[in-house]
Amino acid sequence: MLHIYRQITGLKRFDPVIIAQKRENEHRYPFEGVRIIRKPRTHVLRRFWFRQLRHQPWQISNAEVSELLSVLTETRARLLHIYFGHIAVHLLPLIRAWQNPSIVSFHGADVMVDMNKPAYRKATLQMLEAVTLVLVRSESLRRGLIDLGCAPEKIEIQRTGIPLEEFPFQERTVPNNGQWQFVQAGRLIEKKGLPVTLRAFSTFSKQHPNATLIIAGEGPLLAELQNLARQLGIAERVSFAGFVSQEQLRDIYYRSHIFLHPSQTGRDGNQEGVPNSMLEAMASGLPVFATHHGGIPEAIESRVSGVLVPENDDPELARALLDAAQDADFLSRVAHAGADAVRKDFDLQEQAHRLEEIYLRTIGTSG
Numbered sequence: 001m002l003h004i005y006r007q008i009t010g011l012k013r014f015d016p017v018i019i020a021q022k023r024e025n026e027h028r029y030p031f032e033g034v035r036i037i038r039k040p041r042t043h044v045l046r047r048f049w050f051r052q053l054r055h056q057p058w059q060i061s062n063a064e065v066s067e068l069l070s071v072l073t074e075t076r077a078r079l080l081h082i083y084f085g086h087i088a089v090h091l092l093p094l095i096r097a098w099q100n101p102s103i104v105s106f107h108g109a110d111v112m113v114d115m116n117k118p119a120y121r122k123a124t125l126q127m128l129e130a131v132t133l134v135l136v137r138s139e140s141l142r143r144g145l146i147d148l149g150c151a152p153e154k155i156e157i158q159r160t161g162i163p164l165e166e167f168p169f170q171e172r173t174v175p176n177n178g179q180w181q182f183v184q185a186g187r188l189i190e191k192k193g194l195p196v197t198l199r200a201f202s203t204f205s206k207q208h209p210n211a212t213l214i215i216a217g218e219g220p221l222l223a224e225l226q227n228l229a230r231q232l233g234i235a236e237r238v239s240f241a242g243f244v245s246q247e248q249l250r251d252i253y254y255r256s257h258i259f260l261h262p263s264q265t266g267r268d269g270n271q272e273g274v275p276n277s278m279l280e281a282m283a284s285g286l287p288v289f290a291t292h293h294g295g296i297p298e299a300i301e302s303r304v305s306g307v308l309v310p311e312n313d314d315p316e317l318a319r320a321l322l323d324a325a326q327d328a329d330f331l332s333r334v335a336h337a338g339a340d341a342v343r344k345d346f347d348l349q350e351q352a353h354r355l356e357e358i359y360l361r362t363i364g365t366s367g
Helices: 002-009 043-053 062-074 085-090 092-097 118-130 139-148 194-207 222-231 246-255 276-284 314-325 328-345 348-365
Strands: 018-020 034-036 080-083 102-106 133-136 155-157 181-185 212-216 238-242 258-261 288-291 307-309
Touching: 002 348, 062 092, 080 085, 080 092, 085 092, 085 102, 085 118, 092 118, 102 118, 102 348, 118 139, 133 139, 133 348, 139 155, 181 194, 181 246, 181 276, 194 212, 194 222, 194 258, 194 314, 212 246, 222 238, 246 276, 258 276, 258 314, 276 288, 276 328, 288 314, 307 314
Parallel strands: 018 034, 080 102, 102 133, 133 155, 181 212, 181 258, 212 238, 258 288, 288 307
Antiparallel strands: none
16 A cells, blocks of 8 residues: 555664565555565465354464564564554464564554454454554544453554655646536545435536536445435536556545545444545645545545535535635635645654654563
8 A cells, every 4th residue: 555655665663574475566656675485385274264164363373473483583573563453453363473563554444344253353362462552543542452352552553654755735626617626536446425425426517517527546446435425417527537657646636626534434444543645635735625424534624725514415515515616715714724734744754753863662561
């Protein structure tokens, strides 16, 4: 994931080694220190045995633990940082076997999804007890882990970092002839609130028929969203751009007037931390219209550095957009304040430096 790649490559005082099961898009994300540990031939059977027969989250085998320990020893690793809570659950035998400290990062869905299943909840609590430190992207995720049973003193907030030099602020102006362009970027999944986006845009476009909407991203809801756009009569004004490169996405940002991100809690409990695409848009000068959801209010103060509406409320989102379209000064104010908020709290260099301080402190504590 791009935000993880940015964080790892932003480290200056550490020499990170990446351990993964496969590597993709190497040309897009160059990095020398990658070690591939292939899935064993028994992986599918092991997952089936744990999930279907024992009704538990699967965990790695003794052979995998031994192979991973060999890599950690060979690279003289002093700290293990595991990204995503559910991955740490799978790696619990390694965490217990290794003598050095382990850190786990939670990012959103990995806090709440499947926690209604007793066996998964139990395994997650065991993992949280075994690791040295827990990092979360937002205060809302911190509260979720405390509610789950994690010791509060074990949790620290580690914000997502945005490379500000890649998203210089650019003032937007009210478009001529009502040619507003909205954009939303992210995975096409339930928690992104994309049906709310389409319905709010449909209402807005009744008064501004020259408005357009770009939805950038891939995901399982594509066909459903395309069908909804047709039902709403806006299919010709909505572009489903699919996967776009970072360069293409930046170009879309600078051609657009408003960024939409009406996140919602999924039926499986999936929630946002602080969305990366939203922070990038804010840094670039796009006014952001989002929801009171997850960690979003930790980045946006409503009607100061953006606009927040309740979850699943497309009429309220449409009203907010229609009102803002009549108030260029308001859009300019929230755009400037949003960019200032990202510079203050989500600068990649500062967040990478903070992560290094956490690493140093954790290694020092372990002796």
